[in-house]
Amino acid sequence: MTIFPAHYSGPTLGEVGEHGTIEAIVAAAPSSRNGDDAAVLNHASPNSRAVATTDMLIEGRHFRADWSTPEEIGQKSIVQNFADVEAMGARPVAALLAVSAPLYTPVSYIRGIAAGIAERVGEYSAELVGGDLTAGDQLVLSVTAIGSLGGSRPELTLNRARPGQRVVAHGRIGWSAAGLALLRHFGREGVPGQFAPLVDAHCAPRLNPGRGVIARATGATAMTDNSDGLVVDLNTIARRSGVGIDLHSADIAPEPLLVEAAELLGADPWEWVLSGGEDHTLLATTAGDPPSGFRAIGRVVRGDGVSVDGAAPKYDYGWVSF
Amino acid sequence: MTIFPAHYSGPTLGEVGEHGTIEAIVAAAPSSRNGDDAAVLNHASPNSRAVATTDMLIEGRHFRADWSTPEEIGQKSIVQNFADVEAMGARPVAALLAVSAPLYTPVSYIRGIAAGIAERVGEYSAELVGGDLTAGDQLVLSVTAIGSLGGSRPELTLNRARPGQRVVAHGRIGWSAAGLALLRHFGREGVPGQFAPLVDAHCAPRLNPGRGVIARATGATAMTDNSDGLVVDLNTIARRSGVGIDLHSADIAPEPLLVEAAELLGADPWEWVLSGGEDHTLLATTAGDPPSGFRAIGRVVRGDGVSVDGAAPKYDYGWVSF
Structure with a gap:
């Protein structure tokens, strides 16, 4: 069982319900693209391609609730995904967040994660455009990042290093x-x-x-x-x-x-x-x-x-x- | 603890390791876009926009290993995400899969999930372009679908129904x-x-x-x-x-x-x-x-x-x- 720090108090996911928790996430990380069946991104610049990557973070394995604040967990989840987008030479434009959390999780804790996400995506002029929320035994975050790769230069793959460089x-x-x-x-x-x-x-x-x-x-x-x-x-x-x-x-x-x-x-x-x-x-x-x-x-x-x-x-x- | 059906035997994730399991997934759902920091999608048609959605599926909650084959679980994970893309009037073009699974999970079971995903994405001429794999207490799938919304008609949002239609x-x-x-x-x-x-x-x-x-x-x-x-x-x-x-x-x-x-x-x-x-x-x-x-x-x-x-x-x- 995850021990959440005492100052994340107030109602739990089980008390507030799915819709109330989603409202808290969207309030902390607002986007006009969120709330339909799927998020529609902006028109990309001509000749650009979309880039996508995903990472799953599990409490106790990738982060610990007694070591990291929820804001930090949200920040880290974005940076590790956006770094993969940048590593292609692309610009991160959007993130999606799927969360599984125990029903005893305080809503304020999930709101903290969303606030950390909002802070980091904001630094990139990107947005949290959608997600999914479900009850589960463990706190699990699954973040997907979408980027835009503009222009005609090739993407930065792993296989183009050459001797002398x-x-x-x-x-x-x-x-x-x-x-x-x-x-x-x-x-x-x-x-x-x-x-x-x-x-x-x-x-x-x-x-x-x-x-x-x-x-x-x-x-x-x-x-x-x-x-x-x-x-x-x-x-x-x-x-x-x-x-x-x-x-x-x-x-x-x-x-x-x-x-x-x-x-x-x-x-x-x-x-x-x-x-x-x-x-x-x-x-x-x-x-x-x-x-x-x-x-x-x-x-x-x-x-x-x-x-x-x-x-x-x-x-x-x-x-x-x- | 998840009970996997006996005919999914052979080595487990713990025995084969992360890289061996990823190889099994990629072999079952091959894509030339997979294997770099992020997947680069095709040039989209002019004037098109990307669409994205995500859903998390947890064993015991969204599916049961004694009711569904892994192939069916993979199929369902794609259809529920691709339906959200279609519900915008868009065409699904790619999927990403993040998996958390216990170390005692047979690799053949994960391969079955990937095979089910490959079958369904193939029906849409889409691909499983990337993902993430981690050990965890529960079998959790997190699928992200990316679609392409072409042409100048507006996307099919939830708010444009009008009386008489x-x-x-x-x-x-x-x-x-x-x-x-x-x-x-x-x-x-x-x-x-x-x-x-x-x-x-x-x-x-x-x-x-x-x-x-x-x-x-x-x-x-x-x-x-x-x-x-x-x-x-x-x-x-x-x-x-x-x-x-x-x-x-x-x-x-x-x-x-x-x-x-x-x-x-x-x-x-x-x-x-x-x-x-x-x-x-x-x-x-x-x-x-x-x-x-x-x-x-x-x-x-x-x-x-x-x-x-x-x-x-x-x-x-x-x-x-x-």
């Missing part, structure tokens, strides 16, 4: 894993204040909207996001492209805050950098200079797999669902 | 509820053979692809599908349009097979017709003749609510999730 990144690497390690050790209330940015990176990741579109417009060849782990995700690009990727240790070295957290926990910050996922940092390859907002972290080389300074990485595993 | 329907009414009642009474193996069409209507509903597009092209004004119950769903059109709807009892009278099932169970077949949902029958209003494949079942009138032959319906409730 730069490997570039937009966003932090290893911060989400560090935040998770701190939460596991201290619980949310106990994490020392200076590590708040690491906890935020885990509970409410944020990506600057539009970096994927910029990367595609300025010549990136392949792109993904760091969802399962730096080495694992780059290895997917390497395998699909038939190349190797060599990371430069100086360019991915853990920042002082990571080092400090690792010392406190007796951990190795390189494990967070190399194997930690859920940063949703955009990872791309390009024949040119790093796109605006991206920094170089390595090179595409002949061969296969991912190396660091030419040697096997110290940690090469990553997140798997099971 | 015909109410028309494409598909059976009450059959799914009758099938459910039979399953509750007899279990799947025990239902007398002559009622197989009713059980099929519940476990694996089918809709002729394209009827929603035809209705929109030939002047329908409002449309929905019978998912929560005939009176409830028509009442939504009536409320949103500011009109009343009068059904003609002769045009919705239960067919002999419904009457026979009701006699066997000591039930009233009119309850299935008026309050039974999940038929996913398209319900529309139109100023002209019924579109091809539709039949007239009533009239839009001044006033509010839904009546039958001018009187309050004998049953006016429907399905609510909780």
Whole structure:
């Protein structure tokens, strides 16, 4: 049974009913497209294509009600889906939310999730356009993101990295894993204040909207996001492209805050950098200079797999669902 | 704990792992768009708009593993989503599937769900373009459907029914509820053979692809599908349009097979017709003749609510999730 924090009080889903709960969601994340059998999106720009992706988040597995606020859960659900849209070089335009929740869930908690979703989709000028609500044993969110891929350049698939190209990144690497390690050790209330940015990176990741579109417009060849782990995700690009990727240790070295957290926990910050996922940092390859907002972290080389300074990485595993 | 039928044997999700299970899904429902961060759809026809909807199905609540085969569960998950796309007058073009399943689930069972999805999306010339897979306590499917709304006619919203128009329907009414009642009474193996069409209507509903597009092209004004119950769903059109709807009892009278099932169970077949949902029958209003494949079942009138032959319906409730 999920324990919801005491300050999410008031009537429950069971008391308010399906329609009352839907009203609370729509009030927190309003959209004129919502409320019919299906949502109709805007006319897309000429020559554009729609992009779609989906992710399911389960309480106790992908988030914990005692570690994250519902607003953060909503934010994270959007960022991880929108990062997949951006990783194609596309612009997120809409999200759908299917929720299963126990009847004892406070409506205020679901409203918090919707408010977090509204905040993040608003940053992208996107909308929560529809969804579904059902009672269930577990709190389960299933978010679908729809994006628009404009213009004639190809989408940024995983298979177009070529030897000699730069490997570039937009966003932090290893911060989400560090935040998770701190939460596991201290619980949310106990994490020392200076590590708040690491906890935020885990509970409410944020990506600057539009970096994927910029990367595609300025010549990136392949792109993904760091969802399962730096080495694992780059290895997917390497395998699909038939190349190797060599990371430069100086360019991915853990920042002082990571080092400090690792010392406190007796951990190795390189494990967070190399194997930690859920940063949703955009990872791309390009024949040119790093796109605006991206920094170089390595090179595409002949061969296969991912190396660091030419040697096997110290940690090469990553997140798997099971 | 879900009991999977014995003939779905072989390795489980826990044994095969995430990647092996995804391979089984993709093999059963192949698409060249699948396997990147997000799926890129075809260029849509000029002047078209994307349409999106999502539904979550939970084992024990929306389907039962002892009543439905996994193939049927997959089929139903597509039809209920594609019906929502058709109810806008749009053409379904793609589906996404997020699955949560216990680790003891046989991979062959998940493959069966994917095969059922592939069969139904194929009937629409659509594809399963992406998804997500995670371990969880319950078997939960979350399907998103994306459609294409072409041309300049407005989409078929709920709020454009006008007095004097015909109410028309494409598909059976009450059959799914009758099938459910039979399953509750007899279990799947025990239902007398002559009622197989009713059980099929519940476990694996089918809709002729394209009827929603035809209705929109030939002047329908409002449309929905019978998912929560005939009176409830028509009442939504009536409320949103500011009109009343009068059904003609002769045009919705239960067919002999419904009457026979009701006699066997000591039930009233009119309850299935008026309050039974999940038929996913398209319900529309139109100023002209019924579109091809539709039949007239009533009239839009001044006033509010839904009546039958001018009187309050004998049953006016429907399905609510909780």
